[in-house]
Amino acid sequence: AQKVTQAQTEISVVEKEDVTLDCVYETRDTTYYLFWYKQPPSGELVFLIRRNSFDEQNEISGRYSWNFQKSTSSFNFTITASQVVDSAVYFCALSEATPGTYKYIFGTGTRLKVLA
């Protein structure tokens, strides 16, 4: 069965601190995709990154970086030098690339508060 766990319900940091949001997933498929989305107070989910199961290279995009480790079934997200605008709820999601499977499974989210 597919499952995504985001154990951190809420994290508070002071501006300019680094913060890592954890995501652990479960799947029986060998081919799958992982995603991170940001949901700011306005409510609209914003796509951040997509990664397939065959690409374990870490990725950096500006202040954002992602660490994908299949050995621990984790896909963690780090924000470097956090800013107040980073305050939002962040969701990790999993989708199995299996014919006939269309679901995307989301975690329960981590609320990040960045204090000035």
Place this chain on the structure above:
Amino acid sequence: GAGVSQSPRYKVAKRGQDVALRCDPISGHVSLFWYQQALGQGPEFLTYFQNEAQLDKSGLPSDRFFAERPEGSVSTLKIQRTQQEDSAVYLCASTRGVAGVVSYEQYFGPGTRLTVT
């Protein structure tokens, strides 16, 4: 339009009323998804359309929920005889490709917040 739009943004319904929620996906996007997001939770899958075909409705919580996408673009989620437990934000998302073999990034609308009193 440039993004996914949903209407209405807010809907208050009395218990027992029927409601219809509209989603206008990004032009040309083949796939359309509906999700239900309860307060403090992640989005929960409801149903998936590939063009006008509803290929997965396994997430619809009861037969009071019905979705359609008759011309492969705009979609409507209908809830009959609303109950208090239906109160949630209903999100629509679209992707450029066909789901099931490759999973594409989803583009979400702002959601419709449904409150059943």
